[in-house]
Structure formats: structure tokens, C-alpha cells
Amino acid sequence: MWLIMRKKIVILGSTGSIGQQTLEVIRKYSNEFEVVGLSGWENTTFLKEQISFFKPKIAVVKNEYIAEKLKKDLNKLNDIKILWGTDGLIKMSILEEADIIVVAIIGIASLIPTFEAVKRGKNIALASKEAMVVAGELLIKEAKLRNANILPIDSEHSAILQCLKNEQKDSIEKIILTASGGALYNLTETALKNVSIEDALNHPTWKMGKKVTIDSATLMNKGLEVIEAKWFFNIPANKIEIVIHPQSYVHSMVQFIDGTILAQIGEHDMRIPIQYALFYPNRTISNFPRLELTKIGQLTFKKVNFDKFPCIKLAYRALELGGTMPAVLNGANEIAVNAFLNSKISFSVIPIIIQNTMKEHKPKYNPNINDILDADYWAREKALNFCINLKNSNK
Numbered sequence: 001m002w003l004i005m006r007k008k009i010v011i012l013g014s015t016g017s018i019g020q021q022t023l024e025v026i027r028k029y030s031n032e033f034e035v036v037g038l039s040g041w042e043n044t045t046f047l048k049e050q051i052s053f054f055k056p057k058i059a060v061v062k063n064e065y066i067a068e069k070l071k072k073d074l075n076k077l078n079d080i081k082i083l084w085g086t087d088g089l090i091k092m093s094i095l096e097e098a099d100i101i102v103v104a105i106i107g108i109a110s111l112i113p114t115f116e117a118v119k120r121g122k123n124i125a126l127a128s129k130e131a132m133v134v135a136g137e138l139l140i141k142e143a144k145l146r147n148a149n150i151l152p153i154d155s156e157h158s159a160i161l162q163c164l165k166n167e168q169k170d171s172i173e174k175i176i177l178t179a180s181g182g183a184l185y186n187l188t189e190t191a192l193k194n195v196s197i198e199d200a201l202n203h204p205t206w207k208m209g210k211k212v213t214i215d216s217a218t219l220m221n222k223g224l225e226v227i228e229a230k231w232f233f234n235i236p237a238n239k240i241e242i243v244i245h246p247q248s249y250v251h252s253m254v255q256f257i258d259g260t261i262l263a264q265i266g267e268h269d270m271r272i273p274i275q276y277a278l279f280y281p282n283r284t285i286s287n288f289p290r291l292e293l294t295k296i297g298q299l300t301f302k303k304v305n306f307d308k309f310p311c312i313k314l315a316y317r318a319l320e321l322g323g324t325m326p327a328v329l330n331g332a333n334e335i336a337v338n339a340f341l342n343s344k345i346s347f348s349v350i351p352i353i354i355q356n357t358m359k360e361h362k363p364k365y366n367p368n369i370n371d372i373l374d375a376d377y378w379a380r381e382k383a384l385n386f387c388i389n390l391k392n393s394n395k
Helices: 017-028 044-054 064-073 085-093 108-119 129-146 155-163 210-218 220-233 271-279 311-321 325-341 347-359 369-393
Strands: 007-012 033-041 058-061 081-084 100-103 123-126 150-152 172-179 240-244 250-256 261-265
Touching: 007 017, 007 085, 017 033, 017 044, 017 100, 017 271, 033 044, 033 085, 044 058, 044 064, 058 064, 058 085, 064 081, 081 085, 085 108, 100 108, 100 271, 108 123, 108 129, 108 325, 108 369, 123 129, 123 271, 129 150, 129 220, 129 325, 129 369, 150 155, 150 220, 150 271, 155 172, 155 220, 155 250, 155 261, 155 271, 172 220, 210 220, 210 325, 210 347, 220 240, 220 311, 220 325, 220 347, 311 325, 311 347, 325 347, 325 369, 347 369
Parallel strands: 007 033, 007 100, 033 058, 058 081, 100 123, 123 150, 172 240
Antiparallel strands: 172 250, 250 261
């Protein structure tokens, strides 16, 4: 009898939306995958349930206090090792037996564990935009050196990956990233100045976390995806186009030099790109809902209004300037979005905070990981000061 070796999976951010959906896929294919590591940071309720079901060797939480409490709650599972903090995430991400590291941590916290995993030659399924946005060049260079794969989990880059399969790079004319337009695309510039938090969080097609939903509303999400696409597929920015596609069924497209356009079309279901990344380069049967084209009726595409949504221009500019500027863009954006979600600034001020922060930064080129982290810290401090000064001036 042949012994089937299951792929061993570590999930950084297992209690978030992507993490939970990844575990849902793994649960359906338990004969193919074994979970060896999970991290839940502060969400121990979900994490305990996941540990009880999947029985990983390691789990990581935010700090020692939470770790000790979790150990007591899991007294029947003495075999599991509970770690905490960034060091814990790193130790889990470089676990010797792990075959795939799924990175689903929100924010810059994903960078160090991802980088350390790549340095050990681990294959990465990347859902966290920030790591590739701020350190794409560094990660791709290291991945090539270590013969590691970094595969995208998000629907747009998974779509591009599928469209480019077995294609020659010199046959690509351009990549076309589709954007839903978010909750606010049809509003006037005047109306955008008075947008409420609830309005901005009311995404028409996708259910996501608050930060990503606001990024979708400002279209910064798509700007960050332009930067990701540049590094994932080694394509210059002038060959990456964004189009508004409100229905969100066409996840992205590639146009080739003969005029052909290949598009990946499917339901609004993140489990599809997750499964593709886990089984890559193969496909396998799924019972996910099928898209019925006749029920859709029509697919529409519109040009982006860059003047109304300047965050996209800022992302292209950060990519053009290069070096540490994408890290500054990302850090300033996170601060500005958080300020909006906490009613400290208005929606229309988000790009102003980012632009002002970028204007004061002199990018460092060929940065190492510490340079990138320093730029991120600098950007957050600078953007926070802009937010505070703006609030005080409006009193």
C-alpha cells in the first residue's frame, strides 16, 4: 500500500477571514493537507476551536499573557507548543516540516515572518498585500535565490497567474486589473467629502475587513495591487491598467500582443483562489458555487476617474519612485484609514495625508529589510502628526 504524504500547512492569521476560509478548504481535503501551525493573535475563541479540530504542533498569539491563558484552556492538548509575538510567528513560519506557509496577517506585521520563511526556501501562499507592496523586490529576489515560490491568494493576482500559465513574458501587452469601484464610486467629488464610515464600509460585492473595505472605497486597494502585480509578474507599471468592473465577476485579465485578451471569471468566493494556491500548479474538483453567466446578464467596464480617486495616482507614483517609497505609501495609508475609521479625519482627507507624507520622504534605494521597517515607522509617525495637526486646525 502506498503511503500518501499530506502537505504540511502553517497559517499565519488563521482566525481572520482568509485564514478561516483556508481552513475550510483544508477541512474538505484533509487527505491532502495537514495543519501544523496556526496563529490567532488576540482572537483565542476561534483559535481554540481551530486547535481542537486541526491539532497543530504550534500556535502563536500576541503576548505571553494570552499564551499562558490559552495553555490553561487547552490543558487536554499538552502536545501543542504555544508561542507569542513576532518571534513566535517567525519560529512557526520557518518550521522545518512545513511545506506551505499561508500568510493572511493584516498589515506590516506580515513582512518579517514572510521574509524569514522565504529565506528558508518555504513556499508562500500570500494573502497579505503589505509584504509584497513594501518589500516586493526583496522578497522576489530572495525567493529566486532560495528556489521558493510566492503565490498570490487574492482574486486579482490569482486570476493573472492563471491567465499567464504557459505564456511567454514577451507575449504580454498589458495586465488589466479589475476594480469593483467600492461603495462610493458613483458619488460626486462634493458628496465624497461628506461620506460616513457606514457608507464607506458598505461594499457592493465583497465581504471584507474594515481596513480593506475602506481601501476599496478610496481605490487604494487597487493601487496596492498594481505594486503587487509589478513584483509578482515582473511587469512595468506602464503595462498595468485598471478598469472599473462593478459586477466583480471578471477578476482580472491579460492582453497579449496579438490582441487576444484572456480573462478569469468566477463567483465572488475567496475559497477559489485559496484552493488554486494550495494545489498549484494543479486543479482539483470543488463543490463551490458555479457562476451562471445567463443569470448575470451583462458585464460592464468603465474607465477609472483618477481625479476623483487620487489614491491610485499616489500608488503609481510610489512605484515609479521606488526604493522605500511604497513602504511610506502603505504606512501613511494605514494611519489615514485608521484615523477615518475613528472619526478623526474625513474620507476625502485620506489621500491628502498620504500625499503630504510622501512629499516629505526621500526614498532609500536598494533597501534592506531594516530600511523598509524604518521607512514604515517614519511614515506612520509623520502621517499621525498630519492627522493630529489637521484635527487641531479644525477645532
